[in-house]
Amino acid sequence: MNNFLKQSWxxxxxxxxxxxxxxxxxxxxxxxxxxxxxxxxxxxxxxTTLVAVAREGDQYFVPRPSAATLPASGGSxxxxxxxxYTKVVAERRTEIARREGVPENEVPQDAxxxxxxxxxxxxxxxxxxxxxxxxARASGLSVEEVRELVASATHGTFTTxxxxxxxxxxIDSAS
Amino acid sequence: MSPLVAGLLQVGILLTAxxxxxxxxxxxxxxxxxxxxxxRVERAIYRFARINPDAEQKWSTYAYGVLGFSFVSIVFLYVxxxxxxxxxxxxxxxxxxEGMAFNTAISFVANTNWQSYVPEAxxxxxxxxxxxxxxxxxSAAVGLAVAVALVRGFVRHQTDxxxxxxxxLVRGTIRILLPIAFIGAIVLIAFGVTMSLKSGVxxxxxxxxxxPVASQEVIKELGTNGGGVLNANSAHPxxxxxxxxxxxxxxxxxxxxxxxxxxxxxxxxxPKQGHVLLGVMGVIWTAMLAVIWTAEANGxxxxxxxxxxxxIPGSAIFADATTGTSTGAVNSLHDSYTxxxxxxxxxxxxxxxxxxxxxxxxxxxxxVMAIIAMFLAGLMVGRTPEYLGKKLGRKEVTxxxxxxxxxxxxxxxGAGIAAILPSxxxxxxxxxxxxxxxxxxxxASASNNNxxxxxxxxxxxxxxxxxxxxxxxxxxxxxxxxxxALAGSLAAQKKVPVTAGTLPTTGPLFATLLTGSxxxxxxxxxxxxxxxxxxxxxxx
Numbered sequence: 083m084n085n086f087l088k089q090s091w092x093x094x095x096x097x098x099x100x101x102x103x104x105x106x107x108x109x110x111x112x113x114x115x116x117x118x119x120x121x122x123x124x125x126x127x128x129x130t131t132l133v134a135v136a137r138e139g140d141q142y143f144v145p146r147p148s149a150a151t152l153p154a155s156g157g158s159x160x161x162x163x164x165x166x167y168t169k170v171v172a173e174r175r176t177e178i179a180r181r182e183g184v185p186e187n188e189v190p191q192d193a194x195x196x197x198x199x200x201x202x203x204x205x206x207x208x209x210x211x212x213x214x215x216x217x218a219r220a221s222g223l224s225v226e227e228v229r230e231l232v233a234s235a236t237h238g239t240f241t242t243x244x245x246x247x248x249x250x251x252x253i254d255s256a257s
Numbered sequence: 258m259s260p261l262v263a264g265l266l267q268v269g270i271l272l273t274a275x276x277x278x279x280x281x282x283x284x285x286x287x288x289x290x291x292x293x294x295x296x297r298v299e300r301a302i303y304r305f306a307r308i309n310p311d312a313e314q315k316w317s318t319y320a321y322g323v324l325g326f327s328f329v330s331i332v333f334l335y336v337x338x339x340x341x342x343x344x345x346x347x348x349x350x351x352x353x354x355e356g357m358a359f360n361t362a363i364s365f366v367a368n369t370n371w372q373s374y375v376p377e378a379x380x381x382x383x384x385x386x387x388x389x390x391x392x393x394x395x396s397a398a399v400g401l402a403v404a405v406a407l408v409r410g411f412v413r414h415q416t417d418x419x420x421x422x423x424x425x426l427v428r429g430t431i432r433i434l435l436p437i438a439f440i441g442a443i444v445l446i447a448f449g450v451t452m453s454l455k456s457g458v459x460x461x462x463x464x465x466x467x468x469p470v471a472s473q474e475v476i477k478e479l480g481t482n483g484g485g486v487l488n489a490n491s492a493h494p495x496x497x498x499x500x501x502x503x504x505x506x507x508x509x510x511x512x513x514x515x516x517x518x519x520x521x522x523x524x525x526x527x528p529k530q531g532h533v534l535l536g537v538m539g540v541i542w543t544a545m546l547a548v549i550w551t552a553e554a555n556g557x558x559x560x561x562x563x564x565x566x567x568x569i570p571g572s573a574i575f576a577d578a579t580t581g582t583s584t585g586a587v588n589s590l591h592d593s594y595t596x597x598x599x600x601x602x603x604x605x606x607x608x609x610x611x612x613x614x615x616x617x618x619x620x621x622x623x624x625v626m627a628i629i630a631m632f633l634a635g636l637m638v639g640r641t642p643e644y645l646g647k648k649l650g651r652k653e654v655t656x657x658x659x660x661x662x663x664x665x666x667x668x669x670x671g672a673g674i675a676a677i678l679p680s681x682x683x684x685x686x687x688x689x690x691x692x693x694x695x696x697x698x699x700x701a702s703a704s705n706n707n708x709x710x711x712x713x714x715x716x717x718x719x720x721x722x723x724x725x726x727x728x729x730x731x732x733x734x735x736x737x738x739x740x741x742a743l744a745g746s747l748a749a750q751k752k753v754p755v756t757a758g759t760l761p762t763t764g765p766l767f768a769t770l771l772t773g774s775x776x777x778x779x780x781x782x783x784x785x786x787x788x789x790x791x792x793x794x795x796x797x
Contacts, residue, residue, distance in 0.1 A: 085321045
């Protein structure tokens with residue numbers, strides 16, 4: 083016991099010293115470096131397109147369903163054997179098919195499933211294509227113009243995705 | 258690009274990067290723990306702590322050091338959370354409740370980083386930086402220190418000295434973790450990870466929480482910690498914005514546990530001894546990746562709980578890396594995985610976190626398992642087993658057995674009680690077999706110091722906060738004390754000369770024996786429980 087207390091006492095002093103180094107100097111130095119102009123926008127997420135939130139109005143592309151309670155992030159954590167949730171997914175599919183005027187079997191997976199963060203900025207090219215006619219109608223842009231905006235918001239090295247946030251802002255500027 | 262090609266390409270890039278740093282980092286770590294001199298900043302810390310860095314310790318003093326340091330760390334972190342309301346940058350996130358603060362303090366000190374809290378609502382920036390970030394570093398450094406002490410047990414002869422815990426702790430932090438974390442944080446920011454002292458940012462009229470993410474994100478992965486700065490963890494675009502940061506983060510998770518096998522080989526004077534451990538880790542890790550990936554690609558709702566930018570391969574690789582090490586960060590929600598895919602992430606933890614395991618913990622866990630494997634082989638041929646020139650007698654095998662048995666004991670007792678408590682029913686997020694899997698996963702994660710979750714389960718009641726807290730505590734420190742006792746008795750021995758009867762531990766026979774032991778021990782212990790949860794679900 084005596085040795086334990088002795089070691090704890092040394093441990094407390096080591097902890098305090100390391101807390102100054104790792105808990106104050108280290109994060110504040112990283113923060114300081116993040117103020118460099120080239121990095122600053124990333125660090126503060128100013129005007130970010132990294133996250134998507136749903137926007138009111140038919141002139142916008144709809145992101146994936148979200149289980150997050152903003153400002154916090156989060157997903158549904160629902161398993162595929164959860165029958166209640168299977169009903170929720172089916173209702174989403176019906177609703178989207180009605181909204182876009184397409185058969186239910188054309189609604190892609192990403193449109194009806196909640197992302198892990200609840201802030202997923204991306205939708206699949208298929209889901210974007212599905213929404214083009216409605217967006218064109220409501221925004222007053224031509225289908226061709228909207229398709230071009232979709233194309234310029236489509237990226238990805240390993241997985242091709244469409245950034246909804248960037249796309250909706252492009253629609254704001256175009257219409 | 259088809260998902261298969263895209264996934265294989267990502268695995269290829271990842272393995273190439275690991276192969277490139279394997280030798281330099283492994284050799285660097287070996288030098289750090291054998292060097293004689295001290296850096297100026299280290300000397301200043303030793304002077305402040307009033308310790309003599311050149312005085313070596315017996316195993317018991319070394320163990321008291323680990324326990325004493327962890328004890329004061331838990332108290333410090335608990336108090337810090339309990340007084341959050343008076344700390345700066347708290348954004349009206351008040352004092353953390355008693356149960357949550359208790360659980361979180363143990364969790365971060367035990368390198369588990371289980372999260373019963375929603376960071377955006379509970380933890381202010383000061384607690385995250387001054388409390389949680391510090392433990393992200395030092396709990397990993399404790400793991401490194403214990404691993405190195407065990408290796409010294411094999412390398413040294415007829416001595417009762419294992420090194421100095423404070424020196425190992427400080428060097429692991431300052432010479433290994435801190436430099437990589439510092440550079441890594443800047444790289445992550447350049448790739449889009451955020452680093453803000455504000456509470457949130459406006460996105461198209463709604464506020465999304467922000468935080469000093471990058472500095473904590475990098476050590477969260479590098480130290481195989483896993484506690485998210487934000488609730489969605491590495492699924493959150495601020496923590497993991499794109500395919501490249503995803504690969505960088507997976508790399509950070511794996512780099513130290515993998516390279517430590519090189520460090521081990523160097524320290525015992527034969528790199529092949531490390532290669533064989535790495536081979537065993539790699540075989541199991543790859544097999545589990547194949548299971549998770551295939552299962553998820555064939556799910557009913559494969560994209561539920563996954564981010565589109567990572568897709569299924571990017572999610573599966575991360576899931577395998579985070580559960581095969583004791584990290585517990587997630588870039589997708591394992592709770593929404595298929596019976597088979599989710600079951601595989603669970604099994605990855607039940608292997609005892611040694612494929613390749615956490616920082617330090619992975620190495621000492623697989624060495625303990627190697628002792629068990631040699632013991633079993635010795636039983637088969639009726640010969641006293643040896644490993645790395647040391648006899649494995651009653652004392653050594655007992656210590657190894659205690660170390661291996663601690664995790665299943667606390668896990669099964671905790672999960673068993675939780676499963677019959679009436680209050681548990683209301684805590685579950687999914688019905689039937691999957692509900693049981695949520696309970697099993699929680700206790701597996703806590704007892705193995707992983708920290709990931711089938712996160713639908715609500716673990717904020719007093720039973721879960723305290724029982725999971727105790728599982729983390731015993732799952733961490735019982736093996737550590739057993740491993741240090743083992744190191745002590747190994748170091749006291751003479752070196753046994755290699756004879757014709759010595760089983761070589763660098764070849765395929767030993768690798769098979771070790772792989773078999775890892776799989777068998779986990780299977781014999783956990784198949785009954787798994788049969789009722791993920792196995793039943795997969796067969797539905």
